[in-house]
Amino acid sequence: MPEVLRNLNDNLKQQVALYEELNVLEIEKQKALIANNLQGIEEITAQEEQLLLGANHLEKERMLWAEHIGRDLGKASEDLTLVELAEHFPVLEEVRLDLDKVVSRLQEVHDINAQLLQQAMKIVEFTVGMLTHQEKNTYAHPHRRENERNEKLHLLDRRI
Template sequence: MPVIQPLKDNLSKQIEVYRELKELADHMQDALVANNFQELEAVTVREEQLMMEASRLEKERLLWSDQMSQMTGKAAEELTLSELAVRYPELQNVKEELEIIIKDLMNVNELNTRLLEQAMSIVNFTVGMLTYQDKNTYRKPGIKNNQGSTGILDQKI
Protein backbone atom coordinates (compact mmCIF):
# COMPACT_ATOMS: atom_id res chain seq x y z
CA MET A 1 0.00 0.00 0.00
CA PRO A 2 1.51 3.33 -1.03
CA VAL A 3 -0.05 5.22 1.91
CA ILE A 4 1.24 2.89 4.63
CA GLN A 5 4.94 3.77 4.26
CA PRO A 6 4.46 7.57 4.43
CA LEU A 7 2.18 7.10 7.45
CA LYS A 8 4.79 4.87 9.09
CA ASP A 9 7.50 7.45 8.32
CA ASN A 10 5.37 10.19 9.84
CA LEU A 11 4.75 8.18 12.99
CA SER A 12 8.46 7.37 13.25
CA LYS A 13 9.26 11.10 13.09
CA GLN A 14 6.66 11.71 15.79
CA ILE A 15 8.35 9.08 17.97
CA GLU A 16 11.66 10.92 17.60
CA VAL A 17 10.04 14.22 18.58
CA TYR A 18 8.40 12.61 21.61
CA ARG A 19 11.70 10.99 22.60
CA GLU A 20 13.39 14.38 22.57
CA LEU A 21 10.46 15.86 24.51
CA LYS A 22 10.89 13.08 27.08
CA GLU A 23 14.62 13.86 27.39
CA LEU A 24 13.77 17.53 27.85
CA ALA A 25 11.19 16.64 30.49
CA ASP A 26 13.91 14.70 32.34
CA HIS A 27 16.21 17.75 32.11
CA MET A 28 13.37 19.93 33.33
CA GLN A 29 12.90 17.65 36.33
CA ASP A 30 16.60 17.97 37.21
CA ALA A 31 16.43 21.75 36.76
CA LEU A 32 13.34 21.98 38.96
CA VAL A 33 14.97 20.01 41.75
CA ALA A 34 18.16 22.12 41.45
CA ASN A 35 16.24 25.41 41.11
CA ASN A 36 18.23 26.07 37.93
CA PHE A 37 16.14 28.74 36.26
CA GLN A 38 18.46 29.22 33.28
CA GLU A 39 18.19 25.52 32.46
CA LEU A 40 14.40 25.69 32.85
CA GLU A 41 14.27 28.54 30.38
CA ALA A 42 16.48 26.75 27.86
CA VAL A 43 14.41 23.58 28.16
CA THR A 44 11.18 25.53 27.71
CA VAL A 45 12.45 27.24 24.55
CA ARG A 46 13.46 23.91 22.98
CA GLU A 47 10.22 22.31 24.16
CA GLU A 48 8.20 24.98 22.33
CA GLN A 49 10.13 24.28 19.11
CA LEU A 50 9.47 20.56 19.42
CA MET A 51 5.79 21.12 20.13
CA MET A 52 5.51 23.11 16.90
CA GLU A 53 7.20 20.24 15.04
CA ALA A 54 4.86 17.71 16.69
CA SER A 55 1.89 19.82 15.64
CA ARG A 56 3.14 19.96 12.06
CA LEU A 57 3.64 16.19 11.99
CA GLU A 58 0.18 15.62 13.46
CA LYS A 59 -1.41 17.73 10.72
CA GLU A 60 0.48 15.68 8.15
CA ARG A 61 -0.66 12.46 9.85
CA LEU A 62 -4.25 13.60 9.59
CA LEU A 63 -3.83 13.89 5.83
CA TRP A 64 -2.58 10.31 5.69
CA SER A 65 -5.47 9.26 7.93
CA ASP A 66 -7.90 10.75 5.44
CA GLN A 67 -6.40 8.60 2.71
CA MET A 68 -6.43 5.56 5.00
CA SER A 69 -10.11 6.16 5.72
CA GLN A 70 -10.85 5.92 2.00
CA MET A 71 -8.94 2.64 1.83
CA THR A 72 -10.64 1.14 4.87
CA GLY A 73 -14.10 2.63 4.39
CA LYS A 74 -14.02 3.97 7.94
CA ALA A 75 -14.15 7.65 8.91
CA ALA A 76 -10.70 9.14 9.63
CA GLU A 77 -11.69 10.20 13.16
CA GLU A 78 -12.77 6.63 13.92
CA LEU A 79 -9.53 5.01 12.72
CA THR A 80 -7.15 4.00 15.46
CA LEU A 81 -3.53 3.04 15.16
CA SER A 82 -4.32 -0.25 16.91
CA GLU A 83 -6.84 -1.13 14.22
CA LEU A 84 -4.45 -0.15 11.47
CA ALA A 85 -1.63 -2.19 13.04
CA VAL A 86 -3.87 -5.27 13.01
CA ARG A 87 -4.75 -4.70 9.37
CA TYR A 88 -1.22 -3.61 8.35
CA PRO A 89 1.35 -5.48 10.51
CA GLU A 90 4.19 -3.24 9.30
CA LEU A 91 2.72 -0.54 11.61
CA GLN A 92 2.86 -2.75 14.73
CA ASN A 93 6.38 -1.78 15.87
CA VAL A 94 5.71 1.92 15.35
CA LYS A 95 2.45 1.63 17.30
CA GLU A 96 4.21 -0.08 20.22
CA GLU A 97 7.07 2.44 20.28
CA LEU A 98 4.64 5.34 20.15
CA GLU A 99 2.59 3.94 23.03
CA ILE A 100 5.70 3.44 25.18
CA ILE A 101 7.22 6.87 24.59
CA ILE A 102 3.93 8.69 25.11
CA LYS A 103 3.32 6.81 28.36
CA ASP A 104 6.85 7.62 29.56
CA LEU A 105 6.44 11.28 28.60
CA MET A 106 3.10 11.51 30.39
CA ASN A 107 4.62 10.02 33.57
CA VAL A 108 7.55 12.44 33.61
CA ASN A 109 5.27 15.40 32.85
CA GLU A 110 2.94 14.37 35.67
CA LEU A 111 5.86 14.33 38.12
CA ASN A 112 7.11 17.68 36.78
CA THR A 113 3.65 19.14 37.30
CA ARG A 114 3.71 18.02 40.93
CA LEU A 115 7.19 19.51 41.39
CA LEU A 116 6.01 22.81 39.91
CA GLU A 117 2.94 22.80 42.15
CA GLN A 118 5.15 22.23 45.20
CA ALA A 119 7.45 25.05 44.14
CA MET A 120 4.46 27.35 43.72
CA SER A 121 3.16 26.38 47.17
CA ILE A 122 6.52 27.30 48.68
CA VAL A 123 6.54 30.62 46.82
CA ASN A 124 2.97 31.38 47.92
CA PHE A 125 3.80 30.47 51.52
CA THR A 126 6.93 32.65 51.48
CA VAL A 127 5.09 35.60 49.98
CA GLY A 128 2.33 35.11 52.54
CA MET A 129 4.84 35.15 55.37
CA LEU A 130 6.55 38.28 54.04
CA THR A 131 3.28 40.14 53.65
CA TYR A 132 1.54 38.84 56.80
CA GLN A 133 -0.33 41.46 58.82
CA ASP A 134 -1.85 40.91 62.29
CA LYS A 135 -5.49 41.43 61.40
CA ASN A 136 -5.91 42.72 57.92
CA THR A 137 -3.68 41.27 55.22
CA TYR A 138 -4.69 43.79 52.59
CA ARG A 139 -4.16 47.47 53.43
CA LYS A 140 -4.00 50.57 51.43
CA PRO A 141 -0.38 51.66 50.98
CA GLY A 142 0.82 53.94 53.76
CA ILE A 143 -1.71 52.74 56.38
CA LYS A 144 0.15 51.62 59.50
CA ASN A 145 -0.61 48.58 61.63
CA ASN A 146 -0.75 48.65 65.45
CA GLN A 147 3.07 48.45 65.65
CA GLY A 148 3.40 51.64 63.59
CA SER A 149 4.57 49.85 60.45
CA THR A 150 2.96 49.39 57.05
CA GLY A 151 4.35 45.86 56.70
CA ILE A 152 7.60 43.90 56.68
CA LEU A 153 8.83 45.47 53.47
CA ASP A 154 9.21 48.92 55.05
CA GLN A 155 10.86 47.73 58.28
CA LYS A 156 14.58 47.38 58.82
CA ILE A 157 15.66 43.78 58.89
Protein backbone atom coordinates in the same frame (compact mmCIF):
# COMPACT_ATOMS: atom_id res chain seq x y z
CA MET B 1 3.56 -1.78 1.12
CA PRO B 2 1.39 0.92 -0.48
CA GLU B 3 2.87 4.41 -0.57
CA VAL B 4 0.23 5.91 1.76
CA LEU B 5 0.90 3.23 4.35
CA ARG B 6 4.66 3.72 4.03
CA ASN B 7 4.21 7.50 4.47
CA LEU B 8 2.07 6.96 7.57
CA ASN B 9 4.63 4.55 9.01
CA ASP B 10 7.46 7.04 8.35
CA ASN B 11 5.43 9.83 9.93
CA LEU B 12 4.80 7.76 13.05
CA LYS B 13 8.50 6.87 13.29
CA GLN B 14 9.34 10.58 13.10
CA GLN B 15 6.84 11.23 15.89
CA VAL B 16 8.47 8.54 18.04
CA ALA B 17 11.88 10.18 17.54
CA LEU B 18 10.46 13.62 18.33
CA TYR B 19 8.79 12.37 21.52
CA GLU B 20 12.06 10.72 22.54
CA GLU B 21 13.73 14.13 22.23
CA LEU B 22 10.93 15.69 24.29
CA ASN B 23 11.41 13.00 26.92
CA VAL B 24 15.12 13.84 27.19
CA LEU B 25 14.23 17.51 27.58
CA GLU B 26 11.61 16.74 30.24
CA ILE B 27 14.21 14.81 32.24
CA GLU B 28 16.62 17.74 31.90
CA LYS B 29 13.84 20.09 32.98
CA GLN B 30 13.22 17.89 36.03
CA LYS B 31 16.87 18.27 37.01
CA ALA B 32 16.64 22.03 36.48
CA LEU B 33 13.47 22.21 38.59
CA ILE B 34 15.11 20.34 41.44
CA ALA B 35 18.19 22.57 41.21
CA ASN B 36 15.97 25.67 40.96
CA ASN B 37 17.83 26.62 37.77
CA LEU B 38 15.43 29.17 36.27
CA GLN B 39 17.62 29.93 33.27
CA GLY B 40 17.91 26.23 32.47
CA ILE B 41 14.15 25.79 32.75
CA GLU B 42 13.62 28.71 30.39
CA GLU B 43 16.08 27.35 27.82
CA ILE B 44 14.58 23.86 27.95
CA THR B 45 11.06 25.25 27.62
CA ALA B 46 12.11 27.17 24.48
CA GLN B 47 13.53 23.96 22.99
CA GLU B 48 10.36 22.07 23.89
CA GLU B 49 8.28 24.72 22.14
CA GLN B 50 10.16 24.11 18.91
CA LEU B 51 9.72 20.35 19.20
CA LEU B 52 6.01 20.76 19.92
CA LEU B 53 5.63 22.84 16.77
CA GLY B 54 7.24 19.97 14.87
CA ALA B 55 4.92 17.48 16.59
CA ASN B 56 1.93 19.58 15.55
CA HIS B 57 3.13 19.57 11.94
CA LEU B 58 3.64 15.79 12.01
CA GLU B 59 0.21 15.26 13.54
CA LYS B 60 -1.46 17.27 10.78
CA GLU B 61 0.45 15.23 8.22
CA ARG B 62 -0.56 12.00 9.98
CA MET B 63 -4.20 13.04 9.78
CA LEU B 64 -3.87 13.44 6.00
CA TRP B 65 -2.44 9.92 5.63
CA ALA B 66 -5.11 8.56 7.98
CA GLU B 67 -7.76 10.27 5.87
CA HIS B 68 -6.53 8.43 2.75
CA ILE B 69 -6.49 5.11 4.60
CA GLY B 70 -9.86 5.87 6.20
CA ARG B 71 -11.45 6.30 2.79
CA ASP B 72 -10.24 2.83 1.82
CA LEU B 73 -11.63 1.39 5.07
CA GLY B 74 -14.85 3.39 4.91
CA LYS B 75 -14.14 5.30 8.13
CA ALA B 76 -13.49 8.92 9.03
CA SER B 77 -9.84 9.63 9.86
CA GLU B 78 -10.71 10.96 13.32
CA ASP B 79 -12.47 7.66 14.10
CA LEU B 80 -9.43 5.55 13.23
CA THR B 81 -7.14 4.58 16.08
CA LEU B 82 -3.60 3.38 15.70
CA VAL B 83 -4.59 0.09 17.31
CA GLU B 84 -7.26 -0.39 14.65
CA LEU B 85 -4.88 0.55 11.87
CA ALA B 86 -2.29 -1.91 13.19
CA GLU B 87 -4.95 -4.65 13.14
CA HIS B 88 -5.61 -3.95 9.45
CA PHE B 89 -1.97 -3.31 8.61
CA PRO B 90 0.39 -5.39 10.80
CA VAL B 91 3.40 -3.42 9.53
CA LEU B 92 2.26 -0.57 11.83
CA GLU B 93 2.31 -2.70 14.98
CA GLU B 94 5.98 -2.07 15.81
CA VAL B 95 5.71 1.71 15.49
CA ARG B 96 2.44 1.63 17.46
CA LEU B 97 4.18 -0.10 20.36
CA ASP B 98 7.13 2.30 20.17
CA LEU B 99 4.80 5.29 20.20
CA ASP B 100 2.85 3.91 23.16
CA LYS B 101 6.06 3.39 25.14
CA VAL B 102 7.57 6.79 24.47
CA VAL B 103 4.33 8.65 25.16
CA SER B 104 3.85 6.74 28.43
CA ARG B 105 7.38 7.57 29.57
CA LEU B 106 6.91 11.19 28.57
CA GLN B 107 3.63 11.38 30.48
CA GLU B 108 5.24 9.95 33.63
CA VAL B 109 8.09 12.47 33.60
CA HIS B 110 5.72 15.30 32.76
CA ASP B 111 3.45 14.38 35.70
CA ILE B 112 6.41 14.45 38.09
CA ASN B 113 7.50 17.83 36.71
CA ALA B 114 3.98 19.18 37.17
CA GLN B 115 4.04 18.03 40.81
CA LEU B 116 7.42 19.70 41.34
CA LEU B 117 6.06 22.94 39.92
CA GLN B 118 2.96 22.75 42.12
CA GLN B 119 5.10 22.25 45.21
CA ALA B 120 7.29 25.18 44.24
CA MET B 121 4.20 27.35 43.79
CA LYS B 122 2.91 26.38 47.23
CA ILE B 123 6.23 27.43 48.76
CA VAL B 124 6.11 30.74 46.91
CA GLU B 125 2.51 31.36 47.99
CA PHE B 126 3.38 30.57 51.60
CA THR B 127 6.42 32.84 51.52
CA VAL B 128 4.50 35.70 49.91
CA GLY B 129 1.74 35.23 52.48
CA MET B 130 4.25 35.45 55.30
CA LEU B 131 5.81 38.58 53.86
CA THR B 132 2.53 40.33 53.07
CA HIS B 133 0.76 39.48 56.36
CA GLN B 134 -2.14 37.60 54.83
CA GLU B 135 -4.97 36.86 57.24
CA LYS B 136 -5.20 33.16 56.43
CA ASN B 137 -2.62 30.80 57.85
CA THR B 138 -1.56 28.07 55.49
CA TYR B 139 -0.48 25.74 58.27
CA ALA B 140 -2.16 25.29 61.65
CA HIS B 141 -0.93 23.41 64.68
CA PRO B 142 -3.31 20.46 65.21
CA HIS B 143 -3.44 20.77 69.03
CA ARG B 144 -4.26 24.49 69.23
CA ARG B 145 -7.72 25.66 70.18
CA GLU B 146 -9.83 27.39 67.55
CA ASN B 147 -9.27 30.90 68.94
CA GLU B 148 -5.51 30.35 68.93
CA ARG B 149 -5.57 29.27 65.27
CA ASN B 150 -6.76 32.67 64.15
CA GLU B 151 -3.57 34.32 65.33
CA LYS B 152 -1.44 35.65 62.53
CA LEU B 153 1.98 34.24 61.87
CA HIS B 154 4.29 36.92 60.50
CA LEU B 155 7.81 36.65 59.27
CA LEU B 156 8.41 40.38 59.54
CA ASP B 157 7.38 42.45 62.55
CA ARG B 158 5.33 45.47 61.50
CA ARG B 159 6.99 47.63 64.16
CA ILE B 160 10.30 47.58 62.35
